Amino acid sequence: MPAASVNPATFVFADDGLVPNSPLPLLIYKGAIDLDHNAPEKTIEDLLGANGWGDMWRNGIYDYLHYHATVHEALGIARGHARVRFGGDSGKEFELSAGDVAILPAGTGHQCLKSTTDFSVVGAYPPGARMQITQPTPENHAHALRTIPEVGLPDSDPLSGKDGPLVKLWGNGNGVTR
Template sequence: MSMQIIPYDIKPTKLIPNSPRPLLLYKGCFLRNGKVDLTLAFDIFKANGWDTQWVTTYGHYQRSHYHSTTHEAMVVVSGPGKIRWGTADFGGDPQEHTYGDSSEDGALYYDVNPGDIFVIPAGVAHKSYDPSAPSPDPISLTGGGAHKVASDDPRRFVKELDVSGFTMMGAYPRGMSWEWSEGGAHVGRFESVWNVPTPDLDPFFGATGGINEYWNSESTQ
């Protein structure tokens, strides 16, 4: 499969480990007739050893967070939306920490569109939001506490979802599950986050391309 891959090198901050591995963006994935095919995304992730755990529609706000024990793949299935990368939130006011100048220096802001896949190294901070959303908070469409698709037939469940607004699907290497860490949680021990092993297969490309090229030992030293 041939497409544009954009790597982003996001350095550690005082509060966020981020990663020596680059954040990867794959453009134009899973599109059929201008829309993302949820079943195709589910199947390719699964075939490459990454399991879908949630489909979520985003609201006005989200706290900046990162995952310290697993890498993550997110595909935008409807949009547009916005993601801020690499920095921590300060304070508890959602209006201020999302739209005000309340993050550390060096934040990367990205306007996302359907078909964008982000392959996120453990430790890279992110927050996803849609200023035009009707709800302030994210809404999981798949239940399971956003740790699994709450259905005996998750593939069919995902296939039948009616998505709108800014919605993404999230997948993780098989056997892994996400936890939520905010800025400062790993100060003094960033290396424990950086040492999360690289999966054997890229969530989209499989055995060649993607993380096999950009996250190999030479490129991350």
Template sequence: MATAEPIVYHIKPTKLIPNSPKPLLYYKGFFLRDGKVDPLLIYDTFMSNGWEPRWVTRYGTHQRSHYHGTTHEVMAILSGPGAIRWGVADLDDDPDKHTYGGANEEGGLDMEVDVGDVFVIPAGVTHKNYNPKATQFDAQPLTGGEAHYIDSPEPRKLVGQLPMTEFTMLGAYPKGFSWTWDEGGDDVGRYESVWNVPTPKLDPVVGEKGGINKYWRTEPIKAKF
């Protein structure tokens, strides 16, 4: 495995997006082995640390910027490369303009990402996952359940059988939490409720020592603006 020490990004709130005082954690190439990853190793790692895999999705050429205001999230890249934009809201409904034309708030963090990378995302941090070279327009969930659950009596087995092509990720959430799709402006005036989503006991990648237990605050967070 690559280093268990994540790259840390502090993404400040904007006029439309809460983002978080808790940093985004980036484990670069963590699950990479000889240029490939084992989806079942990722699945089992997250489950053993109390984070439940809910979807595997292949991303298209476009996606709206969004965040989850009620839960933290972890995403692991099963195949790539791809692109992610963090921290800013879309300012136009035209998908070409908000994905490629700069029709978004200033200050976003743009990344080229690849297989084996893992992101632990605090509640409130926006992300737009897309692949300029994709053969499809929209994201395609490969595990059914409208990406809220893996629609199979044997979810682990299904994940291990999926074809991993183009830009594909697996997403998981702390057990007992459910995600909502939130966009710019949805939580203006109540950012504190997003920032204070409870921190799980274990980091999804490294467990008890390090990760969120090293970098995320657990005391109540108050707005300063």
């Protein structure tokens, strides 16, 4: 279940010529989910699914730089902790731990730099296009600049639904809309 009214920290990363990133902010919710320690992945899956995010998977975060040019992504940390860089090689490093959630707008570079052996993530996506892994090359960057603006805004925040911070921050709360 979501922790009581957790507001996300927001970060915007510039296009670096290989990783497009996004004018929409990366959202990081620290300690956002009170996990059932017997089944933390299921706790996250149930919450994200109840708020309209699906096409879920369980794994870690790839140790190479990549992004998704066709869809936004939620990463719920179920177990362990990791150091993850968002925004590409010139981005920012974050420590993510069980109960944290990161929501990446399409185009946001990400890479796991170091993690505990028990590190477990649940990934999910809003309805729409399927996730595709894109590596930072000049050709992929040029293509992503065409596809990212076509990615629709989610109807709901994966943690708190239609009135959640994502909807306000990405939709009309900060003047950035698509």
